[in-house]
Amino acid sequence: MPNATVFPDKRLIAFFRKNLLEWSAQNPRPMPWKGERDPYKIWLSEIILQQTRVEQGLPYYQKFVAKYPEVGLLADAPEDELMKLWEGLGYYSRARNLHAAAKYISDELGGTFPNTYTDIRSLKGVGNYTAAAIASFGFGLPYAVLDGNVYRVLARFLGIETLTNIPAAQKQFAALAQAMLDPVKPAAHNQAIMDFGAIWCMPQQPRCTECPLRAECRAFMMDKVAELPLRSKALVKKKRLFHYLVFNHQGHVFVRKRTKKDIWRGLWEFPQTDGPVLASPLGLGELSVSKPFHQLLTHQAVTALFFEIYLPDNIPVEIFKNPLFEGCMRIARKELKKNIAFPKVIDCYLQNIVLTLD
Numbered sequence: 465m466p467n468a469t470v471f472p473d474k475r476l477i478a479f480f481r482k483n484l485l486e487w488s489a490q491n492p493r494p495m496p497w498k499g500e501r502d503p504y505k506i507w508l509s510e511i512i513l514q515q516t517r518v519e520q521g522l523p524y525y526q527k528f529v530a531k532y533p534e535v536g537l538l539a540d541a542p543e544d545e546l547m548k549l550w551e552g553l554g555y556y557s558r559a560r561n562l563h564a565a566a567k568y569i570s571d572e573l574g575g576t577f578p579n580t581y582t583d584i585r586s587l588k589g590v591g592n593y594t595a596a597a598i599a600s601f602g603f604g605l606p607y608a609v610l611d612g613n614v615y616r617v618l619a620r621f622l623g624i625e626t627l628t629n630i631p632a633a634q635k636q637f638a639a640l641a642q643a644m645l646d647p648v649k650p651a652a653h654n655q656a657i658m659d660f661g662a663i664w665c666m667p668q669q670p671r672c673t674e675c676p677l678r679a680e681c682r683a684f685m686m687d688k689v690a691e692l693p694l695r696s697k698a699l700v701k702k703k704r705l706f707h708y709l710v711f712n713h714q715g716h717v718f719v720r721k722r723t724k725k726d727i728w729r730g731l732w733e734f735p736q737t738d739g740p741v742l743a744s745p746l747g748l749g750e751l752s753v754s755k756p757f758h759q760l761l762t763h764q765a766v767t768a769l770f771f772e773i774y775l776p777d778n779i780p781v782e783i784f785k786n787p788l789f790e791g792c793m794r795i796a797r798k799e800l801k802k803n804i805a806f807p808k809v810i811d812c813y814l815q816n817i818v819l820t821l822d
């Protein structure tokens with residue numbers, strides 16, 4: 465069995481390349497961005513699809529391409545407009561990085577997308593995988609992609625029994641993916657290996673019995689298909705509880721934009737308090753509490769409670785100088801969902817109370 469130091473030989477590499485490309489020709493998997501050569505659109509699709517299922521990302525890709533057909537239009541878009549378009553897709557740092565990189569390309573590179581792996585990799589939000597995808601699909605450069613599908617296909621085909629979800633594995637698998645890459649047809653090879661992992665050599669019930677790689681697949685020969693790739697135990701998510709104050713006054717509520725450098729920067733939220741609220745914080749109006757709402761992030765499990773406070777119409781305006789309203793914008797309830805973007809957990813709450821948003 466190959467291990468961290470043993471490389472597949474030429475014969476095995478040639479077998480893999482040939483059969484993978486033949487499989488791909490016989491099993492087309494149409495996608496709107498397939499065959500796309502415009503690096504800007506490839507970049508958009510790759511960023512949108514990071515940590516996102518194709519079915520979920522597809523409408524967002526179509527919306528972005530329609531709204532910003534060129535990088536300069538994306539660069540000039542107002543941040544709130546961009547975040548609103550991204551709303552519901554999660555991992556908002558992707559949208560912020562997309563915007564920053566578009567501005568850089570537009571302002572510093574005269575609107576021309578970089579055409580070397582190194583320059584593409586240096587764009588904000590572009591990692592090794594995305595750089596390889598753009599370099600190969602957009603410019604035909606020989607850089608191998610490495611995503612979850614590629615890890616699985618290589619771990620099984622080559623019978624690699626090292627953990628794949630630890631940082632040290634990345635170097636090993638990146639070198640193997642590069643060795644297996646067809647340097648003459650890097651775009652076709654990269655697409656084929658990802659498709660193969662997605663619809664053939666899947667995590668559960670891979671189609672081994674009819675697989676064109678079976679004759680040389682180490683995992684199949686050793687009866688280890690179900691075991692590979694090896695992964696360390698799942699991460700334990702940190703639990704977070706947020707308490708939001710939803711002040712209602714004359715059909716309006718108060719929201720503020722998050723400016724802290726975290727994953728929700730640029731999104732909007734209600735004012736927060738440190739703990740549960742037992743009486744109206746201002747000593748005025750009626751108080752009610754929502755049911756809990758939940759959102760799972762990569763490292764955190766977020767629960768949010770919304771304390772709704774209905775302020776009397778005729779309260780003195782000085783009340784709004786209270787620090788609880790600092791940085792807040794007053795917005796009509798029925799306008800809330802129109803132009804600004806919220807973290808998913810707040811969005812779920814707003815959808816839940818949609819009938820009262822009038």
Ligand code: SF4
Nearest residue numbers: 665670672675678681
């Ligand atoms: S034989 Fe099975 S495990 Fe091996 S590459 Fe084919 S589908 Fe994947």
